[in-house]
Amino acid sequence: MPGKALLMIPGPTPVPEAVLRALSQPMINHRGPEYATLQRDVLAGVREVYHTHGDVLIFTASGTGGLEASVVNTLSPGDPVLAVTIGAFGERYAQIAAAYGANVRRLDVPWGRAAAPEAVSEALRRNPEVCAVLLTHNETSTGVLNDLPALARVIRERAPEALILVDSISGVLAAPLETDAWDLDVVVAGSQKAWMTPPGLTFLSVSERAWQANRTAKMPRFYFDFARTRQWLKKDQTPFTPAVSLLFGLREALRLILAEGVDATIRRHIRLARAVRAGVAALGLALFAETGRESNAVTAVRAPAGIAPRALRRVLRERHHVITAGGPGSLESEIFRIGHLGYVSEGDVLATLAALEMTLAALGRTAPAGAGVAAAEGVFAEPSEAEA
Amino acid sequence: MPGKALLMIPGPTPVPEAVLRALSQPMINHRGPEYATLQRDVLAGVREVYHTHGDVLIFTASGTGGLEASVVNTLSPGDPVLAVTIGAFGERYAQIAAAYGANVRRLDVPWGRAAAPEAVSEALRRNPEVCAVLLTHNETSTGVLNDLPALARVIRERAPEALILVDSISGVLAAPLETDAWDLDVVVAGSQKAWMTPPGLTFLSVSERAWQANRTAKMPRFYFDFARTRQWLKKDQTPFTPAVSLLFGLREALRLILAEGVDATIRRHIRLARAVRAGVAALGLALFAETGRESNAVTAVRAPAGIAPRALRRVLRERHHVITAGGPGSLESEIFRIGHLGYVSEGDVLATLAALEMTLAALGRTAPAGAGVAAAEGVFAEPSEAEA
Numbered sequence: 001m002p003g004k005a006l007l008m009i010p011g012p013t014p015v016p017e018a019v020l021r022a023l024s025q026p027m028i029n030h031r032g033p034e035y036a037t038l039q040r041d042v043l044a045g046v047r048e049v050y051h052t053h054g055d056v057l058i059f060t061a062s063g064t065g066g067l068e069a070s071v072v073n074t075l076s077p078g079d080p081v082l083a084v085t086i087g088a089f090g091e092r093y094a095q096i097a098a099a100y101g102a103n104v105r106r107l108d109v110p111w112g113r114a115a116a117p118e119a120v121s122e123a124l125r126r127n128p129e130v131c132a133v134l135l136t137h138n139e140t141s142t143g144v145l146n147d148l149p150a151l152a153r154v155i156r157e158r159a160p161e162a163l164i165l166v167d168s169i170s171g172v173l174a175a176p177l178e179t180d181a182w183d184l185d186v187v188v189a190g191s192q193k194a195w196m197t198p199p200g201l202t203f204l205s206v207s208e209r210a211w212q213a214n215r216t217a218k219m220p221r222f223y224f225d226f227a228r229t230r231q232w233l234k235k236d237q238t239p240f241t242p243a244v245s246l247l248f249g250l251r252e253a254l255r256l257i258l259a260e261g262v263d264a265t266i267r268r269h270i271r272l273a274r275a276v277r278a279g280v281a282a283l284g285l286a287l288f289a290e291t292g293r294e295s296n297a298v299t300a301v302r303a304p305a306g307i308a309p310r311a312l313r314r315v316l317r318e319r320h321h322v323i324t325a326g327g328p329g330s331l332e333s334e335i336f337r338i339g340h341l342g343y344v345s346e347g348d349v350l351a352t353l354a355a356l357e358m359t360l361a362a363l364g365r366t367a368p369a370g371a372g373v374a375a376a377e378g379v380f381a382e383p384s385e386a387e388a
Numbered sequence: 389m390p391g392k393a394l395l396m397i398p399g400p401t402p403v404p405e406a407v408l409r410a411l412s413q414p415m416i417n418h419r420g421p422e423y424a425t426l427q428r429d430v431l432a433g434v435r436e437v438y439h440t441h442g443d444v445l446i447f448t449a450s451g452t453g454g455l456e457a458s459v460v461n462t463l464s465p466g467d468p469v470l471a472v473t474i475g476a477f478g479e480r481y482a483q484i485a486a487a488y489g490a491n492v493r494r495l496d497v498p499w500g501r502a503a504a505p506e507a508v509s510e511a512l513r514r515n516p517e518v519c520a521v522l523l524t525h526n527e528t529s530t531g532v533l534n535d536l537p538a539l540a541r542v543i544r545e546r547a548p549e550a551l552i553l554v555d556s557i558s559g560v561l562a563a564p565l566e567t568d569a570w571d572l573d574v575v576v577a578g579s580q581k582a583w584m585t586p587p588g589l590t591f592l593s594v595s596e597r598a599w600q601a602n603r604t605a606k607m608p609r610f611y612f613d614f615a616r617t618r619q620w621l622k623k624d625q626t627p628f629t630p631a632v633s634l635l636f637g638l639r640e641a642l643r644l645i646l647a648e649g650v651d652a653t654i655r656r657h658i659r660l661a662r663a664v665r666a667g668v669a670a671l672g673l674a675l676f677a678e679t680g681r682e683s684n685a686v687t688a689v690r691a692p693a694g695i696a697p698r699a700l701r702r703v704l705r706e707r708h709h710v711i712t713a714g715g716p717g718s719l720e721s722e723i724f725r726i727g728h729l730g731y732v733s734e735g736d737v738l739a740t741l742a743a744l745e746m747t748l749a750a751l752g753r754t755a756p757a758g759a760g761v762a763a764a765e766g767v768f769a770e771p772s773e774a775e776a
Contacts, residue, residue, distance in 0.1 A: 020413070026402070060450050062628035101608065200448050240453070
């Protein structure tokens with residue numbers, strides 16, 4: 001048998017059979033009535049997931065395209081912005097703003113840690129003129145979940161008019177998100193994360209404050225233009241030909257997600273993440289993320305002394321067909337990352353931990369066989385919230 | 389039976405079963421070896437179709453994203469460019485350049501006509517400082533095919549160093565394209581046209597001259613950045629998560645296209661287009677495109693006097709399940725468009741012409757029944773070049 005792979009990376013994530021099948025529907029006219037229904041259905045689902053009554057836009061692009069869209073539609077060259085970076089993707093968000101001429105002030109948090117609300121508050125006190133704050137919800141590169149509601153609160157206290165632009169590409173559905181209640185202006189997501197859909201679509205919520213900013217935002221844009229996209233939204237269309245097949249898939253994925261329930265989906269992610277962390281700890285491995293702010297979507301694990309993460313990942317892949325992710329940049333020699341978002345089951349987590357145990361043993365590290373799996377079983381034996 | 393639809397629009401186009409099925413393959417790691425093979429295979433196929441030995445880049449986006457990429461990676465704000473517009477998509481290309489601050493000089497050709505090489509030569513004589521010319525290969529909105537090799541020749545005579553940027557989104561594979569031999573600098577294509585693949589991918593060839601220009605091009609960019617994309621190309625990856633499922637589909641579509649042969653695919657398009665034109669003429673309808681420059685991909689037809697194109701298209705759709713496209717902008721009340729590119733057969737063309745005959749009769753226009761189909765049959769009865 002060829003390797004039956006377990007895709008445990010933080011995106012693209014495994015896609016359910018029903019969604020894969022939905023991709024294969026015959027092509028339709030993107031200016032016809034069938035498409036209009038498709039787009040309406042999908043956007044209603046995305047709004048429900050986002051907990052927003054505002055506009056949600058959809059673009060054919062990777063999540064990075066969505067980040068770019070959030071910047072170029074709300075800012076002008078020279079605008080002072082505060083980029084709160086806690087890892088590689090926060091870094092990318094800052095780079096995008098700089099590439100389009102924003103005056104980027106930075107609050108660089110050491111990788112592995114979350115942004116402290118007091119530090120953000122202090123940064124805004126020192127930079128009262130910033131008109132936007134760039135935040136990462138879940139930092140995929142380090143496995144850290146920011147305390148988004150707390151950060152949004154201090155931003156609203158210090159800078160009531162500042163835009164809050166949020167990279168939640170790997171956050172939405174893996175962690176709570178209350179777009180309207182937390183007063184977030186643009187929240188960017190990507191189809192290939194907890195949405196159980198292949199990559200190629202990015203979604204953005206746009207608040208009234210963001211639309212207001214859009215009216216005077218002078219950064220150049222065309223493909224990602226919000227205003228043009230909103231015009232076509234009235235006809236349930238997009239200005240440019242959308243990735244129809246991916247929207248077919250997303251509609252099916254949203255059906256599955258809404259049947260499970262948005263809150264239940266988030267609780268499932270929390271539970272899986274707890275099991276992974278318990279298993280890893282039982283194997284004597286340390287986490288990269290600060291305690292209490294670990295991601296529900298991806299766990300960054302420090303490789304044991306004397307074992308290169310790359311070697312460990314190779315055994316996991318070649319011997320056990322478990323696909324994991326490396327660390328970003330210079331962290332490649334220190335950590336590896338286990339993704340557990342989207343269509344991932346308790347069984348997948350248990351199999352991954354078992355493979356990790358065997359891999360560590362093969363690499364000469366003695367750990368009590370079954371310890372990691374047993375620890376995860378302990379988490380899974382707890383009644384789920386629905387049962388409790 | 390619910391309507392078995394015939395999708396006769398100039399994109400998205402019908403997708404073969406094998407390609408639809410290929411979309412449904414399980415997700416893979418976009419940083420792993422399987423993906424590297426996929427990207428290598430696909431780019432080799434695209435290069436073969438383009439007749440280029442240069443670089444080809446791929447972005448997750450609609451074709452319009454590709455047009456934007458061609459501009460922002462090769463130009464700086466203030467750069468004088470000549471936009472040769474012959475329809476709505478040429479207009480869009482000019483708008484993109486203007487949105488990013490290019491100094492756009494225009495050669496506006498009346499819609500329905502092709503650009504005369506002498507007119508382009510004269511425009512360059514009057515504007516010797518232009519550093520790029522924006523051309524449309526096949527103008528989807530009006531059904532006109534520009535004489536791309538002739539245009540490229542006069543540009544090279546007048547402005548040897550100017551970049552030739554080409555929108556060939558609906559041109560590639562429906563009309564001859566010799567990227568290297570015609571010395572074209574960037575040629576933009578889109579997966580949902582003659583490539584028989586769903587929408588969501590755009591391809592761009594990049595000449596040495598374009599790479600040279602890229603070094604000093606100052607228009608802001610991030611998602612669509614050529615240089616960053618080329619860096620990752622060395623690892624057979626993209627900088628940002630690509631639409632893996634669509635690449636699975638494209639690989640299968642390229643297999644079908646290369647099995648048929650690039651030249652044979654183009655000849656098929658020419659043959660289908662001739663049959664459509666013969667059929668339409670036999671029904672007494674006039675074409676919108678100038679004689680001799682009609683597109684092989686889409687035929688723009690003038691609605692007969694007294695019949696609104698919208699009404700005609702509604703009968704075609706509701707009674708016969710043949711989906712056609714309207715005219716762009718103010719032409720909506722004058723023309724309708726029949727797409728015949730990609731996975732379209734002689735049978736599809738015959739059925740469309742038959743439906744058009746019945747529609748005209750239903751709308752009170754007398755035409756000899758079967759005349760349109762008979763005329764198309766006449767074209768199909770000619771030996772194909774392969775048989776001749």
